[in-house]
Amino acid sequence: MDKAGTIEPKEPKTARGEATRRALLGAAEKVIGRLGYAEASIGAITREAGVAQGTFYIYFKGKDEVFSELVRDMGRNLRHTITGATAGISDRLEAEREGLRAFLTFVAGHPELYRIVQEALFVDADAYRAYFSTFADGYRQGLEAAALGGEVRPGDADIRAWALMGIARSLGERAVVFGKTTPIDDVVDSVYDLFVHGLKR
Amino acid sequence: MDKAGTIEPKEPKTARGEATRRALLGAAEKVIGRLGYAEASIGAITREAGVAQGTFYIYFKGKDEVFSELVRDMGRNLRHTITGATAGISDRLEAEREGLRAFLTFVAGHPELYRIVQEALFVDADAYRAYFSTFADGYRQGLEAAALGGEVRPGDADIRAWALMGIARSLGERAVVFGKTTPIDDVVDSVYDLFVHGLKR
Numbered sequence: 001m002d003k004a005g006t007i008e009p010k011e012p013k014t015a016r017g018e019a020t021r022r023a024l025l026g027a028a029e030k031v032i033g034r035l036g037y038a039e040a041s042i043g044a045i046t047r048e049a050g051v052a053q054g055t056f057y058i059y060f061k062g063k064d065e066v067f068s069e070l071v072r073d074m075g076r077n078l079r080h081t082i083t084g085a086t087a088g089i090s091d092r093l094e095a096e097r098e099g100l101r102a103f104l105t106f107v108a109g110h111p112e113l114y115r116i117v118q119e120a121l122f123v124d125a126d127a128y129r130a131y132f133s134t135f136a137d138g139y140r141q142g143l144e145a146a147a148l149g150g151e152v153r154p155g156d157a158d159i160r161a162w163a164l165m166g167i168a169r170s171l172g173e174r175a176v177v178f179g180k181t182t183p184i185d186d187v188v189d190s191v192y193d194l195f196v197h198g199l200k201r
Numbered sequence: 202m203d204k205a206g207t208i209e210p211k212e213p214k215t216a217r218g219e220a221t222r223r224a225l226l227g228a229a230e231k232v233i234g235r236l237g238y239a240e241a242s243i244g245a246i247t248r249e250a251g252v253a254q255g256t257f258y259i260y261f262k263g264k265d266e267v268f269s270e271l272v273r274d275m276g277r278n279l280r281h282t283i284t285g286a287t288a289g290i291s292d293r294l295e296a297e298r299e300g301l302r303a304f305l306t307f308v309a310g311h312p313e314l315y316r317i318v319q320e321a322l323f324v325d326a327d328a329y330r331a332y333f334s335t336f337a338d339g340y341r342q343g344l345e346a347a348a349l350g351g352e353v354r355p356g357d358a359d360i361r362a363w364a365l366m367g368i369a370r371s372l373g374e375r376a377v378v379f380g381k382t383t384p385i386d387d388v389v390d391s392v393y394d395l396f397v398h399g400l401k402r
Contacts, residue, residue: 036323093401118319121378122237129379136375152400159372159383159391160400166371167364174337174363177322178330182360190360198399199353199361200294 021059023049025073028066033112037067037123064124071120071127074113075134081106092146097192100168104184107172114177136161167191222260224250226274229267234313238268238324265325272321272328275314276335282307293347298393301369305385308373315378337362368392 027048032040042063046053060066085102086095107113120128139161146152171187174180228249233241243264247254261267286303287296308314321329340362347353372388375381 096400115322118322121316121319122323132374133379150402153394153398153402155394155400156383156387156391158381159375159388160395162371162375163368163392163395166367166369168367169371170363170367171360173333174360178334180359182357186357187360190357191364193354193356194361194364194399196399196401197354198395198397199297199356200397201351201354 017058020049020051020055023051024056024059024066025070028070029074029110029112029116032067032070032119033115036115037063037119042066067116067120068124068127071117071124071131074110074116075131078103078106078113079135079138092142092149092151093192093195095142096164096195097188100171100191101184101188103168104172104175104187107176108184111176114173132165135165139165167194218259221250221252221256224252225257225260225267226271229271230275230311230313230317233268233271233320234316237316238264238320243267268317268321269325269328272318272325272332275311275317276332279304279307279314280336280339293343293350293352294393294396296343297365297396298389301372301392302385302389304369305373305376305388308377309385312377315374333366336366340366368395 024045027045028040031044031048034040035044040063042056043053045066046056056066060069082099082102086099089095089098117128117131120131136158140157143152143157143160143164147154147157171191175182175184175187225246228246229241232245232249235241236245241264243257244254246267247257257267261270283300283303287300290296290299318329318332321332337359341358344353344358344361344365348355348358372392376383376385376388
Protein backbone atom coordinates (compact mmCIF):
# COMPACT_ATOMS: atom_id res chain seq x y z
CA MET A 1 0.00 0.00 0.00
CA ASP A 2 1.37 3.43 -0.79
CA LYS A 3 1.30 6.32 1.66
CA ALA A 4 -2.01 7.58 0.32
CA GLY A 5 -3.59 4.26 1.27
CA THR A 6 -4.60 3.45 -2.29
CA ILE A 7 -3.99 0.09 -3.85
CA GLU A 8 -3.63 -0.66 -7.50
CA PRO A 9 -3.26 -4.41 -7.75
CA LYS A 10 -1.66 -5.22 -11.06
CA GLU A 11 -4.35 -7.15 -12.85
CA PRO A 12 -2.94 -10.33 -14.37
CA LYS A 13 -3.84 -10.39 -18.03
CA THR A 14 -3.79 -14.14 -18.53
CA ALA A 15 -5.28 -17.18 -16.82
CA ARG A 16 -1.74 -18.36 -16.08
CA GLY A 17 -0.90 -15.00 -14.54
CA GLU A 18 -4.01 -15.21 -12.40
CA ALA A 19 -3.08 -18.74 -11.30
CA THR A 20 0.39 -17.55 -10.24
CA ARG A 21 -1.08 -14.59 -8.37
CA ARG A 22 -3.48 -16.92 -6.54
CA ALA A 23 -0.62 -19.30 -5.74
CA LEU A 24 1.33 -16.39 -4.22
CA LEU A 25 -1.68 -15.33 -2.12
CA GLY A 26 -2.21 -18.91 -0.96
CA ALA A 27 1.48 -19.18 -0.05
CA ALA A 28 1.34 -15.83 1.80
CA GLU A 29 -1.65 -17.13 3.76
CA LYS A 30 0.31 -20.17 4.91
CA VAL A 31 3.64 -18.45 5.56
CA ILE A 32 2.35 -15.28 7.24
CA GLY A 33 -0.22 -17.28 9.18
CA ARG A 34 2.50 -19.60 10.46
CA LEU A 35 5.36 -17.15 11.09
CA GLY A 36 3.58 -13.84 11.57
CA TYR A 37 4.12 -10.77 9.39
CA ALA A 38 7.52 -9.71 10.72
CA GLU A 39 9.16 -13.12 10.32
CA ALA A 40 7.60 -14.01 6.96
CA SER A 41 9.97 -13.27 4.09
CA ILE A 42 9.16 -12.87 0.42
CA GLY A 43 11.65 -15.69 -0.23
CA ALA A 44 9.65 -18.02 2.04
CA ILE A 45 6.44 -17.05 0.23
CA THR A 46 7.86 -17.70 -3.24
CA ARG A 47 9.41 -21.00 -2.08
CA GLU A 48 6.02 -22.05 -0.69
CA ALA A 49 4.38 -21.04 -4.00
CA GLY A 50 7.07 -22.80 -6.05
CA VAL A 51 7.97 -19.74 -8.13
CA ALA A 52 11.16 -17.72 -8.55
CA GLN A 53 11.57 -14.85 -6.09
CA GLY A 54 11.60 -12.25 -8.90
CA THR A 55 8.17 -13.44 -10.02
CA PHE A 56 6.69 -12.05 -6.81
CA TYR A 57 7.33 -8.48 -7.96
CA ILE A 58 5.33 -8.95 -11.15
CA TYR A 59 2.28 -9.20 -8.90
CA PHE A 60 3.02 -7.28 -5.71
CA LYS A 61 5.21 -4.31 -4.80
CA GLY A 62 6.33 -5.85 -1.54
CA LYS A 63 5.35 -7.72 1.59
CA ASP A 64 3.04 -4.93 2.77
CA GLU A 65 1.08 -5.08 -0.49
CA VAL A 66 0.71 -8.87 -0.53
CA PHE A 67 -0.43 -8.76 3.11
CA SER A 68 -3.06 -6.07 2.46
CA GLU A 69 -4.28 -7.90 -0.63
CA LEU A 70 -4.39 -11.18 1.33
CA VAL A 71 -6.67 -9.67 4.00
CA ARG A 72 -8.92 -8.22 1.31
CA ASP A 73 -8.90 -11.47 -0.66
CA MET A 74 -9.78 -13.63 2.38
CA GLY A 75 -12.68 -11.28 3.17
CA ARG A 76 -13.93 -11.49 -0.42
CA ASN A 77 -13.62 -15.29 -0.53
CA LEU A 78 -15.42 -15.63 2.78
CA ARG A 79 -18.28 -13.33 1.74
CA HIS A 80 -18.52 -15.13 -1.58
CA THR A 81 -18.69 -18.49 0.22
CA ILE A 82 -21.44 -17.28 2.57
CA THR A 83 -23.39 -15.68 -0.27
CA GLY A 84 -23.21 -18.94 -2.20
CA ALA A 85 -24.35 -20.99 0.79
CA THR A 86 -27.35 -18.75 1.45
CA ALA A 87 -28.43 -18.02 -2.13
CA GLY A 88 -32.04 -18.95 -2.72
CA ILE A 89 -32.90 -19.19 0.99
CA SER A 90 -35.78 -16.82 1.51
CA ASP A 91 -36.20 -17.24 5.28
CA ARG A 92 -33.75 -15.01 7.13
CA LEU A 93 -33.21 -17.30 10.13
CA GLU A 94 -32.58 -20.22 7.81
CA ALA A 95 -30.07 -18.02 5.96
CA GLU A 96 -28.38 -17.15 9.27
CA ARG A 97 -28.06 -20.83 10.03
CA GLU A 98 -26.55 -21.75 6.68
CA GLY A 99 -24.36 -18.64 6.67
CA LEU A 100 -22.90 -19.63 10.04
CA ARG A 101 -22.32 -23.20 8.84
CA ALA A 102 -20.53 -21.87 5.74
CA PHE A 103 -18.47 -19.47 7.86
CA LEU A 104 -17.32 -22.14 10.31
CA THR A 105 -16.53 -24.53 7.46
CA PHE A 106 -14.47 -21.84 5.70
CA VAL A 107 -12.59 -21.09 8.92
CA ALA A 108 -11.82 -24.80 9.42
CA GLY A 109 -10.29 -24.85 5.94
CA HIS A 110 -8.36 -21.61 6.53
CA PRO A 111 -7.02 -21.99 10.06
CA GLU A 112 -4.59 -19.09 9.51
CA LEU A 113 -7.43 -16.62 8.88
CA TYR A 114 -7.66 -15.53 12.52
CA ARG A 115 -3.99 -14.78 13.04
CA ILE A 116 -3.77 -12.93 9.75
CA VAL A 117 -6.85 -10.76 10.20
CA GLN A 118 -5.97 -10.12 13.83
CA GLU A 119 -2.42 -9.10 12.93
CA ALA A 120 -3.84 -6.71 10.32
CA LEU A 121 -4.86 -4.38 13.15
CA PHE A 122 -1.14 -3.76 13.68
CA VAL A 123 0.19 -4.11 10.12
CA ASP A 124 -2.56 -2.42 8.08
CA ALA A 125 -5.32 -1.02 10.28
CA ASP A 126 -7.28 0.18 7.22
CA ALA A 127 -7.45 -3.37 5.86
CA TYR A 128 -8.53 -4.61 9.30
CA ARG A 129 -11.31 -2.04 9.55
CA ALA A 130 -12.44 -2.60 5.96
CA TYR A 131 -12.61 -6.36 6.57
CA PHE A 132 -15.13 -6.05 9.41
CA SER A 133 -16.95 -2.94 8.16
CA THR A 134 -17.69 -4.57 4.81
CA PHE A 135 -19.13 -7.60 6.59
CA ALA A 136 -21.15 -5.45 8.97
CA ASP A 137 -22.58 -3.30 6.17
CA GLY A 138 -23.85 -6.27 4.20
CA TYR A 139 -25.15 -7.92 7.34
CA ARG A 140 -26.98 -4.77 8.45
CA GLN A 141 -28.67 -4.37 5.07
CA GLY A 142 -29.85 -7.98 5.13
CA LEU A 143 -31.24 -7.63 8.65
CA GLU A 144 -32.95 -4.35 7.80
CA ALA A 145 -34.66 -5.95 4.83
CA ALA A 146 -35.69 -8.96 6.93
CA ALA A 147 -37.17 -6.71 9.63
CA LEU A 148 -39.05 -4.67 7.02
CA GLY A 149 -40.30 -7.89 5.42
CA GLY A 150 -41.54 -9.11 8.79
CA GLU A 151 -39.20 -12.11 8.91
CA VAL A 152 -37.47 -11.02 12.11
CA ARG A 153 -38.46 -8.88 15.07
CA PRO A 154 -37.93 -5.17 14.54
CA GLY A 155 -34.69 -3.92 16.11
CA ASP A 156 -31.48 -1.97 15.55
CA ALA A 157 -30.00 -3.72 12.52
CA ASP A 158 -26.47 -2.37 12.98
CA ILE A 159 -26.19 -3.53 16.59
CA ARG A 160 -27.64 -6.88 15.61
CA ALA A 161 -25.21 -7.16 12.71
CA TRP A 162 -22.24 -6.65 15.05
CA ALA A 163 -23.75 -9.00 17.64
CA LEU A 164 -24.26 -11.82 15.12
CA MET A 165 -20.86 -11.19 13.54
CA GLY A 166 -19.38 -11.44 17.04
CA ILE A 167 -21.06 -14.80 17.62
CA ALA A 168 -19.61 -16.21 14.39
CA ARG A 169 -16.17 -14.76 15.02
CA SER A 170 -16.04 -16.08 18.57
CA LEU A 171 -17.19 -19.60 17.66
CA GLY A 172 -14.69 -19.75 14.79
CA GLU A 173 -11.93 -18.70 17.18
CA ARG A 174 -13.12 -21.24 19.75
CA ALA A 175 -12.44 -23.91 17.12
CA VAL A 176 -9.20 -22.82 15.44
CA VAL A 177 -7.42 -20.84 18.18
CA PHE A 178 -8.76 -22.62 21.28
CA GLY A 179 -8.91 -26.08 19.70
CA LYS A 180 -12.44 -27.01 20.80
CA THR A 181 -13.57 -29.72 18.46
CA THR A 182 -17.38 -29.59 18.74
CA PRO A 183 -18.76 -30.69 15.34
CA ILE A 184 -19.77 -27.69 13.25
CA ASP A 185 -23.36 -28.93 12.88
CA ASP A 186 -23.76 -29.06 16.67
CA VAL A 187 -22.42 -25.52 17.05
CA VAL A 188 -24.79 -24.34 14.33
CA ASP A 189 -27.78 -26.04 15.96
CA SER A 190 -27.04 -24.40 19.33
CA VAL A 191 -26.69 -20.94 17.82
CA TYR A 192 -29.77 -21.39 15.65
CA ASP A 193 -31.76 -22.19 18.78
CA LEU A 194 -30.49 -18.92 20.26
CA PHE A 195 -31.46 -17.00 17.10
CA VAL A 196 -34.95 -18.45 17.05
CA HIS A 197 -35.83 -18.53 20.72
CA GLY A 198 -33.36 -16.41 22.63
CA LEU A 199 -32.31 -17.66 26.04
CA LYS A 200 -35.51 -17.16 27.99
CA ARG A 201 -37.15 -20.33 29.10
CA MET B 202 7.70 -14.64 32.06
CA ASP B 203 10.57 -17.10 32.26
CA LYS B 204 11.11 -19.90 29.79
CA ALA B 205 9.08 -22.35 31.84
CA GLY B 206 6.08 -20.09 31.49
CA THR B 207 5.79 -19.48 35.21
CA ILE B 208 5.37 -16.05 36.65
CA GLU B 209 6.40 -14.95 40.08
CA PRO B 210 5.27 -11.37 40.35
CA LYS B 211 7.23 -9.78 43.13
CA GLU B 212 4.58 -9.00 45.68
CA PRO B 213 4.94 -5.43 46.86
CA LYS B 214 5.12 -5.52 50.63
CA THR B 215 3.77 -2.04 51.28
CA ALA B 216 0.79 0.02 50.21
CA ARG B 217 3.21 2.46 48.60
CA GLY B 218 4.86 -0.37 46.69
CA GLU B 219 1.48 -1.56 45.49
CA ALA B 220 0.58 1.97 44.38
CA THR B 221 3.81 2.20 42.35
CA ARG B 222 3.19 -1.20 40.78
CA ARG B 223 -0.33 -0.14 39.81
CA ALA B 224 1.00 3.14 38.39
CA LEU B 225 3.44 1.16 36.24
CA LEU B 226 0.66 -1.14 34.98
CA GLY B 227 -1.54 1.87 34.21
CA ALA B 228 1.34 3.53 32.34
CA ALA B 229 2.05 0.31 30.43
CA GLU B 230 -1.62 0.18 29.42
CA LYS B 231 -1.43 3.69 27.96
CA VAL B 232 2.00 3.40 26.33
CA ILE B 233 1.69 -0.13 24.90
CA GLY B 234 -1.90 0.58 23.82
CA ARG B 235 -0.78 3.71 21.99
CA LEU B 236 2.52 2.58 20.47
CA GLY B 237 2.17 -1.20 20.30
CA TYR B 238 4.44 -3.66 22.09
CA ALA B 239 7.48 -3.36 19.83
CA GLU B 240 7.67 0.44 19.96
CA ALA B 241 6.85 0.82 23.66
CA SER B 242 10.02 1.26 25.73
CA ILE B 243 10.45 0.80 29.47
CA GLY B 244 11.68 4.41 29.57
CA ALA B 245 8.40 5.61 28.05
CA ILE B 246 6.46 3.55 30.60
CA THR B 247 8.38 4.92 33.60
CA ARG B 248 8.11 8.49 32.25
CA GLU B 249 4.35 8.02 31.89
CA ALA B 250 4.21 6.63 35.45
CA GLY B 251 6.42 9.44 36.80
CA VAL B 252 8.99 7.12 38.37
CA ALA B 253 12.70 6.55 37.78
CA GLN B 254 13.54 3.95 35.15
CA GLY B 255 15.35 1.76 37.69
CA THR B 256 12.18 1.55 39.78
CA PHE B 257 10.58 -0.51 37.02
CA TYR B 258 12.88 -3.44 37.75
CA ILE B 259 11.80 -3.61 41.39
CA TYR B 260 8.41 -4.75 40.08
CA PHE B 261 8.96 -6.40 36.69
CA LYS B 262 11.83 -8.31 35.06
CA GLY B 263 11.31 -6.64 31.72
CA LYS B 264 8.84 -5.52 29.07
CA ASP B 265 7.61 -9.05 28.42
CA GLU B 266 6.73 -9.51 32.09
CA VAL B 267 4.91 -6.18 32.44
CA PHE B 268 2.97 -6.97 29.25
CA SER B 269 1.91 -10.43 30.43
CA GLU B 270 0.94 -9.06 33.82
CA LEU B 271 -0.98 -6.22 32.16
CA VAL B 272 -3.09 -8.65 30.11
CA ARG B 273 -3.77 -10.72 33.22
CA ASP B 274 -4.52 -7.63 35.30
CA MET B 275 -6.96 -6.18 32.76
CA GLY B 276 -8.78 -9.51 32.64
CA ARG B 277 -9.00 -9.64 36.43
CA ASN B 278 -10.22 -6.02 36.66
CA LEU B 279 -12.81 -6.62 34.00
CA ARG B 280 -14.12 -9.80 35.64
CA HIS B 281 -14.16 -8.05 39.01
CA THR B 282 -16.13 -5.16 37.50
CA ILE B 283 -18.68 -7.49 35.92
CA THR B 284 -19.00 -9.57 39.09
CA GLY B 285 -19.63 -6.41 41.08
CA ALA B 286 -22.24 -5.16 38.64
CA THR B 287 -24.16 -8.43 38.68
CA ALA B 288 -23.84 -9.32 42.38
CA GLY B 289 -27.23 -9.89 43.95
CA ILE B 290 -29.08 -10.21 40.62
CA SER B 291 -30.82 -13.55 40.78
CA ASP B 292 -32.36 -13.56 37.29
CA ARG B 293 -29.80 -14.73 34.73
CA LEU B 294 -31.04 -12.61 31.83
CA GLU B 295 -31.04 -9.55 34.05
CA ALA B 296 -27.48 -10.45 35.04
CA GLU B 297 -26.54 -10.77 31.34
CA ARG B 298 -27.93 -7.31 30.73
CA GLU B 299 -26.07 -5.68 33.60
CA GLY B 300 -22.92 -7.65 32.84
CA LEU B 301 -22.93 -6.36 29.27
CA ARG B 302 -23.51 -2.80 30.48
CA ALA B 303 -20.58 -3.11 32.90
CA PHE B 304 -18.39 -4.61 30.17
CA LEU B 305 -19.12 -1.84 27.65
CA THR B 306 -18.61 0.83 30.32
CA PHE B 307 -15.25 -0.72 31.30
CA VAL B 308 -14.17 -0.84 27.65
CA ALA B 309 -15.11 2.82 27.16
CA GLY B 310 -12.85 3.69 30.09
CA HIS B 311 -10.03 1.45 28.83
CA PRO B 312 -9.96 2.13 25.09
CA GLU B 313 -6.53 0.47 24.78
CA LEU B 314 -7.87 -2.88 26.03
CA TYR B 315 -8.63 -4.18 22.53
CA ARG B 316 -5.24 -3.44 20.99
CA ILE B 317 -3.43 -4.85 24.01
CA VAL B 318 -5.38 -8.09 24.28
CA GLN B 319 -5.33 -8.55 20.50
CA GLU B 320 -1.57 -8.00 20.36
CA ALA B 321 -1.16 -10.61 23.12
CA LEU B 322 -1.89 -13.32 20.54
CA PHE B 323 1.48 -12.42 18.99
CA VAL B 324 3.47 -11.37 22.07
CA ASP B 325 2.28 -13.90 24.68
CA ALA B 326 -0.18 -16.41 23.24
CA ASP B 327 -0.59 -18.10 26.64
CA ALA B 328 -1.79 -14.85 28.20
CA TYR B 329 -4.16 -14.34 25.25
CA ARG B 330 -5.64 -17.81 25.62
CA ALA B 331 -5.89 -17.55 29.40
CA TYR B 332 -7.68 -14.21 29.08
CA PHE B 333 -10.54 -15.65 27.01
CA SER B 334 -10.57 -19.16 28.51
CA THR B 335 -10.97 -17.77 32.03
CA PHE B 336 -13.91 -15.67 30.89
CA ALA B 337 -15.46 -18.57 29.01
CA ASP B 338 -15.10 -20.96 31.97
CA GLY B 339 -16.88 -18.63 34.37
CA TYR B 340 -19.52 -17.81 31.80
CA ARG B 341 -20.17 -21.47 31.06
CA GLN B 342 -20.59 -22.34 34.75
CA GLY B 343 -23.07 -19.50 35.20
CA LEU B 344 -25.10 -20.58 32.19
CA GLU B 345 -25.06 -24.22 33.27
CA ALA B 346 -26.40 -23.26 36.68
CA ALA B 347 -29.06 -21.03 35.10
CA ALA B 348 -30.21 -23.83 32.77
CA LEU B 349 -30.34 -26.30 35.68
CA GLY B 350 -32.27 -23.75 37.73
CA GLY B 351 -34.78 -23.33 34.91
CA GLU B 352 -33.93 -19.65 34.32
CA VAL B 353 -32.83 -20.15 30.71
CA ARG B 354 -33.65 -22.68 28.02
CA PRO B 355 -31.57 -25.84 28.18
CA GLY B 356 -28.67 -25.80 25.75
CA ASP B 357 -24.93 -26.25 25.30
CA ALA B 358 -23.51 -23.90 27.92
CA ASP B 359 -20.00 -23.75 26.43
CA ILE B 360 -21.19 -22.78 22.96
CA ARG B 361 -23.53 -20.25 24.48
CA ALA B 362 -20.73 -18.84 26.63
CA TRP B 363 -18.55 -18.27 23.55
CA ALA B 364 -21.50 -16.86 21.60
CA LEU B 365 -22.39 -14.35 24.31
CA MET B 366 -18.74 -13.48 24.87
CA GLY B 367 -18.49 -12.86 21.13
CA ILE B 368 -21.45 -10.48 21.23
CA ALA B 369 -19.87 -8.43 24.01
CA ARG B 370 -16.44 -8.41 22.39
CA SER B 371 -17.83 -7.38 19.02
CA LEU B 372 -19.98 -4.55 20.41
CA GLY B 373 -17.08 -3.25 22.50
CA GLU B 374 -14.88 -3.25 19.41
CA ARG B 375 -17.64 -1.55 17.40
CA ALA B 376 -17.38 1.32 19.89
CA VAL B 377 -13.66 1.71 20.55
CA VAL B 378 -12.05 0.45 17.34
CA PHE B 379 -14.77 1.37 14.84
CA GLY B 380 -15.85 4.58 16.55
CA LYS B 381 -19.61 3.92 16.51
CA THR B 382 -21.06 6.13 19.25
CA THR B 383 -24.41 4.46 20.00
CA PRO B 384 -25.15 5.11 23.71
CA ILE B 385 -24.26 2.08 25.82
CA ASP B 386 -27.81 1.81 27.20
CA ASP B 387 -29.24 1.54 23.67
CA VAL B 388 -26.75 -1.17 22.75
CA VAL B 389 -27.62 -3.05 25.94
CA ASP B 390 -31.37 -2.78 25.27
CA SER B 391 -30.98 -4.17 21.75
CA VAL B 392 -28.89 -7.11 22.89
CA TYR B 393 -31.18 -7.81 25.84
CA ASP B 394 -34.10 -8.04 23.42
CA LEU B 395 -32.09 -10.61 21.46
CA PHE B 396 -31.32 -12.57 24.66
CA VAL B 397 -34.94 -12.62 25.73
CA HIS B 398 -36.76 -13.11 22.45
CA GLY B 399 -34.28 -14.19 19.82
CA LEU B 400 -34.74 -12.82 16.32
CA LYS B 401 -37.89 -14.68 15.28
CA ARG B 402 -40.89 -12.50 14.84
